[in-house]
Amino acid sequence: MRIGDVAQRAGVSTRALRYYEEQGLLGSERTSTGQRTYTESAIERVQLIQQFFTAGLPSRTILQLLPCVESGHASPEVFEVLEEERRRITAAMADLAAARDALDRMIDITRNPTPEHCPSLR
Amino acid sequence: MRIGDVAQRAGVSTRALRYYEEQGLLGSERTSTGQRTYTESAIERVQLIQQFFTAGLPSRTILQLLPCVESGHASPEVFEVLEEERRRITAAMADLAAARDALDRMIDITRNPTPEHCPSLR
DNA sequence: CTTGCCCTTGACGTCAACGTCAACGTTTAG
DNA sequence: CTAAACGTTGACGTTGACGTCAAGGGCAAG
Numbered sequence: 001m002r003i004g005d006v007a008q009r010a011g012v013s014t015r016a017l018r019y020y021e022e023q024g025l026l027g028s029e030r031t032s033t034g035q036r037t038y039t040e041s042a043i044e045r046v047q048l049i050q051q052f053f054t055a056g057l058p059s060r061t062i063l064q065l066l067p068c069v070e071s072g073h074a075s076p077e078v079f080e081v082l083e084e085e086r087r088r089i090t091a092a093m094a095d096l097a098a099a100r101d102a103l104d105r106m107i108d109i110t111r112n113p114t115p116e117h118c119p120s121l122r
Numbered sequence: 123m124r125i126g127d128v129a130q131r132a133g134v135s136t137r138a139l140r141y142y143e144e145q146g147l148l149g150s151e152r153t154s155t156g157q158r159t160y161t162e163s164a165i166e167r168v169q170l171i172q173q174f175f176t177a178g179l180p181s182r183t184i185l186q187l188l189p190c191v192e193s194g195h196a197s198p199e200v201f202e203v204l205e206e207e208r209r210r211i212t213a214a215m216a217d218l219a220a221a222r223d224a225l226d227r228m229i230d231i232t233r234n235p236t237p238e239h240c241p242s243l244r
Numbered sequence: 245c246t247t248g249c250c251c252t253t254g255a256c257g258t259c260a261a262c263g264t265c266a267a268c269g270t271t272t273a274g
Numbered sequence: 275c276t277a278a279a280c281g282t283t284g285a286c287g288t289t290g291a292c293g294t295c296a297a298g299g300g301c302a303a304g
Contacts, residue, residue: 004250014251019292033300035251048224055221058290065228074232082229089222093215099177100211102170106187107204110196124271126280136281137262145261155270157281180260251300256293263288270281 001038003028010046017046023059025049025066055089123160125150132168139168145181147171147188177211 007014020026021036026045028036048069052062064081068074074082129136142148143158148167150158170191174184186203190196196204 002251013292015292015294018253023291031300033251034253035300051217051221051224053291054217057221068228068232072231074228079229079232082225082232086222086225086229089218089225093218093222095173095176096211096215096218099173099179100208100215102173103204103208103211106190106196107201107208109194110190110201110204124281135262137264140283141262153270155281156283157270175261245304247303249301252298254296256295258291258293260289263286265286266284268282270279272277272279274276274278 001040001042003036003038006038006042006046010043010050012046012050020046020049020059024063025059055085056092057085061085123162123164125158125160128160128164128168132165132172134168134172142168142171146185147181177207178214179207183207 003014003017007017010017017026017036021028026042026049028038028042031037045066049062049066052065053059057065061081064078065085068078068082125136125139129139132139139148139158143150148164148171150160150164153159167188171184171188174187175181179187183203186200187207190200190204
């Protein structure tokens with residue numbers, strides 16, 4: 001597969017794929033003329049990378065974790081990274097829940113306006 | 123209160139407070155010599171602003187929502203913004219949950235390594 | 245052959261919420 | 275009074291995951 005196919009099937013831009021390669025997150029073979037070639041497994045890998053990016057992991061951290069996906073083994077340091085990121089994500093979910101609740105209170109108030117609305121915003 | 127007090131009590135930098143004012147998110151009185159003065163309610167307001175920033179809302183959107191906190195009323199457009207952001211946050215929480223689950227699978231595998239680990243990563 | 249779409253590298257642009265530094269005025273504790 | 279600590283505006287720097295040209299080469303169809 002060429003880069004455009006992978007991009008379309010994985011739902012990312014070709015620029016993103018080259019960026020992933022630049023960061024060491026995604027490998028590729030080259031044809032004799034220098035064009036990138038990918039296997040089917042690249043699509044799955046890109047989707048996993050995207051999932052981690054969406055969760056707020058920086059590329060350096062993803063770079064640490066990806067080898068563990070392939071080897072099925074993690075050094076103690078990488079294991080600590082795994083658990084640290086898990087904690088980060090859990091905290092982020094709590095923050096989102098808090099903000100969502102704040103929005104819910106605002107939505108509720110704007111639907112049933114009361115003279116004494118201010119205290120209930122806290 | 124001066125800006126340093128608000129910063130400390132709200133847990134943000136003075137630079138952030140000036141930025142909020144610049145963006146129209148936070149008002150202040152001025153002394154005769156030009157120094158900013160805040161009321162107690164500023165702290166609560168800053169914390170709400172922070173909560174929204176943490177949830178990924180941009181300052182322009184927060185600027186739309188804040189008047190609704192004070193007035194207790196929302197125009198139809200602002201109301202739509204409220205619900206749209208609620209949907210965004212809900213989706214973001216789902217993404218985080220998915221990434222957390224991926225991490226959990228990796229953690230599980232690195233704890234009990236199996237020869238057939240690869241399929242369970244999907 | 246040439247048209248049109250795909251690919252390459254390289255390099256600069258973006259966006260947002262601040263950090264940081266400069267140069268200077270203000271308030272406060274001793 | 276004076277020095278430390280705090281305040282002001284202005285402006286440039288940071289960070290990360292790409293977007294977006296630019297300039298050129300590769301490849302199947304008609």
